[in-house]
Amino acid sequence: MTAPPPLDEFARIARFFAPLALPEALGLLDDVALIAGPPGEQYVLKTDAIVEGVHFLPDDPADQVAQKLLRVNLSDLAGKGAVPVGYLLTTSLPRERDEAWLERFAQGLAADQRTFGIALLGGDSVATTGPVTLSVAAVGRVRAGQTVLRRGAQPGDAVFVTGTLGDGALGLKTLRGELPQLTADERAFLADRYRLPQPRLGLGQRLVGTAHAMMDISDGLVADLGHICEVSGVGATVEAARLPLSPAARAAIAGDPGLRMAALVAGDDYELLFAAPPAAEAVLMTIARDLGVPVTRIGRIEAGQGVRVLDEKGAALPIAGAGYRHF
Amino acid sequence: MTAPPPLDEFARIARFFAPLALPEALGLLDDVALIAGPPGEQYVLKTDAIVEGVHFLPDDPADQVAQKLLRVNLSDLAGKGAVPVGYLLTTSLPRERDEAWLERFAQGLAADQRTFGIALLGGDSVATTGPVTLSVAAVGRVRAGQTVLRRGAQPGDAVFVTGTLGDGALGLKTLRGELPQLTADERAFLADRYRLPQPRLGLGQRLVGTAHAMMDISDGLVADLGHICEVSGVGATVEAARLPLSPAARAAIAGDPGLRMAALVAGDDYELLFAAPPAAEAVLMTIARDLGVPVTRIGRIEAGQGVRVLDEKGAALPIAGAGYRHF
Numbered sequence A, B: 001m002t003a004p005p006p007l008d009e010f011a012r013i014a015r016f017f018a019p020l021a022l023p024e025a026l027g028l029l030d031d032v033a034l035i036a037g038p039p040g041e042q043y044v045l046k047t048d049a050i051v052e053g054v055h056f057l058p059d060d061p062a063d064q065v066a067q068k069l070l071r072v073n074l075s076d077l078a079g080k081g082a083v084p085v086g087y088l089l090t091t092s093l094p095r096e097r098d099e100a101w102l103e104r105f106a107q108g109l110a111a112d113q114r115t116f117g118i119a120l121l122g123g124d125s126v127a128t129t130g131p132v133t134l135s136v137a138a139v140g141r142v143r144a145g146q147t148v149l150r151r152g153a154q155p156g157d158a159v160f161v162t163g164t165l166g167d168g169a170l171g172l173k174t175l176r177g178e179l180p181q182l183t184a185d186e187r188a189f190l191a192d193r194y195r196l197p198q199p200r201l202g203l204g205q206r207l208v209g210t211a212h213a214m215m216d217i218s219d220g221l222v223a224d225l226g227h228i229c230e231v232s233g234v235g236a237t238v239e240a241a242r243l244p245l246s247p248a249a250r251a252a253i254a255g256d257p258g259l260r261m262a263a264l265v266a267g268d269d270y271e272l273l274f275a276a277p278p279a280a281e282a283v284l285m286t287i288a289r290d291l292g293v294p295v296t297r298i299g300r301i302e303a304g305q306g307v308r309v310l311d312e313k314g315a316a317l318p319i320a321g322a323g324y325r326h327f
Helices: A009-020 A023-028 A062-078 A099-116 A167-175 A184-195 A201-206 A221-232 A247-255 A257-265 A278-291 B009-020 B023-028 B062-078 B099-116 B167-175 B184-195 B201-206 B221-232 B247-255 B257-265 B278-291
Strands: A033-036 A041-051 A083-093 A119-127 A133-143 A158-162 A213-216 A235-239 A272-276 A295-302 A306-310 B033-036 B041-051 B083-093 B119-127 B133-143 B158-162 B213-216 B235-239 B272-276 B295-302 B306-310
Touching: A009 A023, A009 B099, A009 B119, A023 A033, A023 B119, A033 B083, A033 B119, A041 A062, A041 B083, A041 B133, A062 A083, A062 A099, A062 A133, A062 A184, A062 A201, A062 A213, A083 A099, A083 A201, A083 B033, A083 B041, A083 B133, A099 A119, A099 B009, A119 B009, A119 B023, A119 B033, A133 B041, A133 B083, A133 B133, A158 A278, A167 A184, A167 A247, A167 A257, A184 A247, A201 A278, A213 A221, A221 A235, A221 A257, A221 A272, A221 A295, A221 A306, A247 A257, A272 A278, A278 A295, B009 B023, B023 B033, B041 B062, B062 B083, B062 B099, B062 B133, B062 B184, B062 B201, B062 B213, B083 B099, B083 B201, B099 B119, B158 B278, B167 B184, B167 B247, B167 B257, B184 B247, B201 B278, B213 B221, B221 B235, B221 B257, B221 B272, B221 B295, B221 B306, B247 B257, B272 B278, B278 B295
Parallel strands: A041 B119, A083 A119, A119 B041, A235 A306, B083 B119, B235 B306
Antiparallel strands: A033 A041, A041 A133, A083 A133, A158 A272, A158 A295, A213 A272, A235 A295, B033 B041, B041 B133, B083 B133, B158 B272, B158 B295, B213 B272, B235 B295
């Protein structure tokens, strides 16, 4: 007799935690909850944690760690079209992290609070013998009934992404000393993309009323589009040749064609992924230009289920190990 | 030249985090934040984390760990007179924690959700190489402007506590194999008090409009009464002989008189501490009887600052090391 295979992160959530959830938690399928706010408003609630050695490196500057922590949560609010309100912060720090580290950490929070219009609501600090673990519970607000969930994708919709894909994962590689063939500028660009995601708050807010389904990409494009498809009861096709790549990512892929998979399966990009009617494309491109954030159509929503990726010849591209899973 | 002494937890919060806080965070002095809710209501937001080896023991049953996690947060809501709404959960688990552990953890959450009328709103799960770290961000609701803060204590108020004090710390000692002179029943009672705090939600809600200042005791009586005094701009005197002790705690103290300090300085009791006019005592005792929760008057609020503890002869009792501090 062999033991059954361990459940992955999503199966664990479905089995153990979904039965515990309020209706406001949307079956834990949307990664955010909505509760009633002041008249005409709802609050969006979201929590995301980052762990030293997984989401950031032990020698990353403390201010950038703080910024990444806030931004991964702000990115979730962006993915719902929400306006940031405030956040609760939990820090689990080894005793060796001294006041200089904490001071720089607070400076990073202060800088991003100004940039993104959010502020601290409270928190807790505990000591740990393990790696630094940082958790934020973010509160945003949306007009009542106007948030964009994951569940609204419809056959015939086009699939769009913001920014460029794969940079975060390639940035982590450069920080680990890989990709030595890149120029210093290319390496710096990619490292910055890993360390400092750009939450697309303004764009997310402008997509309310236009996008049928939306989320931020944190598990990788294929995995996250899979989440949208699953809860929307649809399938999707992505054309790999359309994926938006930065010049630095193109340079990395030129040196190692296998790295093109980063744009499909790697997390840590924190760009927005959304489904909208093809007729909205002109409006979307105007919004993108207004805000200076690239928006690219990469595929379509179809009847059926699952995500197919086609190469430039239209052949199905096998996708292995899609999405970062903690377990 | 010697290095300056490290800042303690509260000095760190004041120096690094208070400048980052929204007005709704009440200067981070109240351990909760208040944001506008539906008409006539406000939400109380609070986050508390627990760490294996600090707040619970590695071999504590997973269901009781889950219950302690929820209850320390519910106790904070109780301390504001709030009604529980929901919670966000972040789990940082070593990969060795298997599904049996997680299943029992979820069973503990489910049991307490039923008991206390709260449910899951969302969460995040990450893997760690360190100890189990669990964080909850709890949401409660209060009638707008009707929450009881720490800052309202007035000279002339009486100081009250619920339940009995010191049991949590003595329970931890029994779990570590100390206090062998106690009976098995006494040991079980104290261990249960450590593992399963009783959030005084019903009582807290009934104190709205009567208590001038309130909080739950998690850092120890003297430290927490000190927090109330500091933000209220008052002092307080506690009569040690009035502290409510359980029969098991009395038995422990009979064997080692030094253990009486547990009721004054140890955390982990999660009882309510509040200041109210002496004239309200009869009403308070009626509420206590209605709910079956003991309420004991232990001292008074005075002009001045700081907390004095008097022994049975009226002499000042020196208090060392008041309050659990993580740093």
